[in-house]
Amino acid sequence: MNYVEPIRDKNKLEDILKYLKKTNLRNFILFCIGIYTGLRISDILKLQVKHVRGKESIRMKEQKTGKGKVIKINKVLKKELEDYINGKEEYEYLIANSSTGMNPISRQHAYKIVKDTCNTFGIENVGTHSLRKTFGYHYYNATKDTAVLQNIFNHSDPSITLRYIGINQDTISDAYESMRYF
Numbered sequence: 001m002n003y004v005e006p007i008r009d010k011n012k013l014e015d016i017l018k019y020l021k022k023t024n025l026r027n028f029i030l031f032c033i034g035i036y037t038g039l040r041i042s043d044i045l046k047l048q049v050k051h052v053r054g055k056e057s058i059r060m061k062e063q064k065t066g067k068g069k070v071i072k073i074n075k076v077l078k079k080e081l082e083d084y085i086n087g088k089e090e091y092e093y094l095i096a097n098s099s100t101g102m103n104p105i106s107r108q109h110a111y112k113i114v115k116d117t118c119n120t121f122g123i124e125n126v127g128t129h130s131l132r133k134t135f136g137y138h139y140y141n142a143t144k145d146t147a148v149l150q151n152i153f154n155h156s157d158p159s160i161t162l163r164y165i166g167i168n169q170d171t172i173s174d175a176y177e178s179m180r181y182f
Contacts, residue, residue, distance in 0.1 A: 003125075004125055004126050004127040004129050004130045004133065005125045005126060005130060005133065005166055006130055006133035006134040006136065006137035006138075006165055006166050007035075007118065007123055007126065007130060007131075007134045007137075008134075008137060008166070008170075009123070010138070012121050012122070012123060013035070013134065015121060016031065016117055016118070016121055017031060017032070019117075019120075019121075020117065025084055026094075026095060026096065027113050027117065028080075029080065029081065029084050029094055029095065030044065030095050030110060030113060030114075030131075031114075031117075031131060032076075032077055032080050032081075033047070033077065033094070033095075033131075034128075034131025034132060034134070034135065035131050035134045035135050035138075036073075036074045036076065036077040036135065037058070037071050037073075037074075037077070037135065038132050038135035038136060038139075038152055038153070039071065039132065040062070040063070040064060040129070040132060041107055041110050041111075041128035041129070041131070041132075042063040042064065042107065043060060043062055043063055043064075044094075044095060044110075045093070045095055045104040045105065045107065045110065046060070046063070046093075046104065047060075047093065047094045047095070048090065048091060048092060048093050048094065049085045049088045049089065049090050049091070049092045049093075049094065049101075050090040050091070051094075052073065052081050052085065052094070053085055053090065055073065056072065056073060057070050057071060057072050057073060058070070058071040058073060062154075065154055067154065081094075088101060089101065095110070097109070107128065110128050111127055111128050114126060114127060114128050114130060114131065115127060118130070132153075133164065133165050133166065136149050136152070136153065136161070136164065136165035137165045137166055137167070140162075140165055140167060146158040146161055146162060149161050149165070
């Protein structure tokens with residue numbers, strides 16, 4: 001299994017979102033849900049209109065862990081979701097594979113969307129899990145709150161969380177970069 005990285009560059013992330021919003025709203029919403037919630041792709045793909053319409057939080061049972069989870073919907077995400085689901089039926093999947101909304105796209109299709117989009121913007125070593133890691137990376141950089149991230153990601157130790165979101169690698173790279181002997 002390949003190790004994927006978060007999208008670290010906020011400017012490139014902003015460019016990706018602007019591009020997707022213009023070219024493909026479904027893919028834009030896929031990215032938005034991933035980077036604003038930190039959910040795994042398997043949980044994102046299960047979301048239907050009824051899970052978000054008129055709601056302040058997403059309530060779900062995580063597919064991987066089987067644990068219940070409540071995710072407060074960020075104001076930015078809420079606005080984008082409201083615009084996106086306008087006119088859609090309750091049963092429709094947010095990330096649908098067709099105009100009927102009867103089925104979500106596959107995990108493989110989601111991977112291709114993330115990989116191809118990021119590669120277009122010169123970002124490599126990414127996959128669907130990069131969206132989850134991007135949430136963690138930018139949350140940590142804004143707050144330095146490892147304990148909350150550890151809880152969100154259900155990690156057993158803060159060091160796992162820091163390694164998971166790429167902070168340890170950033171710190172190691174900075175250490176090498178900072179060395180000056182002459």
